[in-house]
Amino acid sequence: MDTLKFLGTGDAMGTPRVYCGCPVCEEARLSGTNARLRSSVLVESSDDFFVIDCGPDWRRQMESLGIRVMRRLLVTHPHFDHIGGLPEWADACRWVGIKGELYAPAEVIPVILRQYPWLGSHIELKPLDEGIELDGWQIAAWRVNHGKNGYSYAFRLEKEGYAWVYCPDSISLGDEETRLMREADLLVLGTSFYHEEAELSTRSVYDMTEAAELLADVKPRRAVYTHMSHDVDLRKAYDLPDNVELGYAGKTVPLGHRIEE
Numbered sequence: 001m002d003t004l005k006f007l008g009t010g011d012a013m014g015t016p017r018v019y020c021g022c023p024v025c026e027e028a029r030l031s032g033t034n035a036r037l038r039s040s041v042l043v044e045s046s047d048d049f050f051v052i053d054c055g056p057d058w059r060r061q062m063e064s065l066g067i068r069v070m071r072r073l074l075v076t077h078p079h080f081d082h083i084g085g086l087p088e089w090a091d092a093c094r095w096v097g098i099k100g101e102l103y104a105p106a107e108v109i110p111v112i113l114r115q116y117p118w119l120g121s122h123i124e125l126k127p128l129d130e131g132i133e134l135d136g137w138q139i140a141a142w143r144v145n146h147g148k149n150g151y152s153y154a155f156r157l158e159k160e161g162y163a164w165v166y167c168p169d170s171i172s173l174g175d176e177e178t179r180l181m182r183e184a185d186l187l188v189l190g191t192s193f194y195h196e197e198a199e200l201s202t203r204s205v206y207d208m209t210e211a212a213e214l215l216a217d218v219k220p221r222r223a224v225y226t227h228m229s230h231d232v233d234l235r236k237a238y239d240l241p242d243n244v245e246l247g248y249a250g251k252t253v254p255l256g257h258r259i260e261e
């Protein structure tokens with residue numbers, strides 16, 4: 001069965017935050033339960049894999065799994081914490097002599113190339129707006145509200161009757177934006193805080209209290225939260241819906257129905 005592996009579950013700054021001495025950041029420095037690299041996942045099938053998002057921790061993430069060659073990548077949006085590793089990936093493609101395949105929404109591709117104009121020599125950038133298939137996964141992408149930081153995209157991946165959604169950066173989604181999340185077998189959702197006090201217009205990602213309302217509406221069978229800031233302490237028992245788990249690097253989730261289901 002295919003699997004989903006979390007490579008990182010942190011927000012844009014990762015945990016610990018460089019400037020911060022809060023208990024969560026200090027614990028992350030000392031024992032590491034709360035150490036979080038920038039959010040990214042790896043989808044593995046029997047003979048290949050692809051990764052979603054390539055933040056500035058990409059190199060460490062590849063090293064931690066002993067991966068020497070990454071061929072394929074999907075990008076949700078062109079913010080630093082999701083594309084900061086692209087130059088290193090392009091260099092790696094050059095040195096192993098492959099052309100990487102990067103799939104992203106058409107509007108995202110020129111933004112990536114504006115940031116890193118040399119990428120095209122070693123990576124082919126392909127639009128995925130019409131839907132693509134990778135390793136038997138039918139992948140649909142749609143634009144989601146990312147609050148004060150503009151827009152991101154979510155992906156729905158379906159194979160053999162199993163559907164899951166990856167949506168790391170979104171907030172205050174409307175009905176049309178949640179349509180493809182409905183009744184998924186798994187929803188991976190970004191929740192930066194448990195409860196974020198800041199005024200809504202200054203925010204960019206759901207918190208866990210708002211996410212509970214979203215889940216009650218779209219009813220995934222299982223949900224895993226990612227993109228968590230130093231506000232979230234994995235040692236705590238939070239009040240969460242029964243079907244929710246907090247992600248961590250290395251967490252692996254089977255992508256398919258178990259026999260007994």
Ligand SMILES: Nc1ccn([C@@H]2O[C@H](COP(=O)(O)O)[C@@H](O)[C@H]2O)c(=O)n1
Pocket residue numbers: 011012013078079080081149169204205
């Ligand atoms: N146009 C932009 C705006 C922001 N960024 C970076 O993205 C991250 C946003 O953080 P979230 O909490 O909203 O995920 C942060 O690292 C900004 O520096 C960007 O790259 N381009």
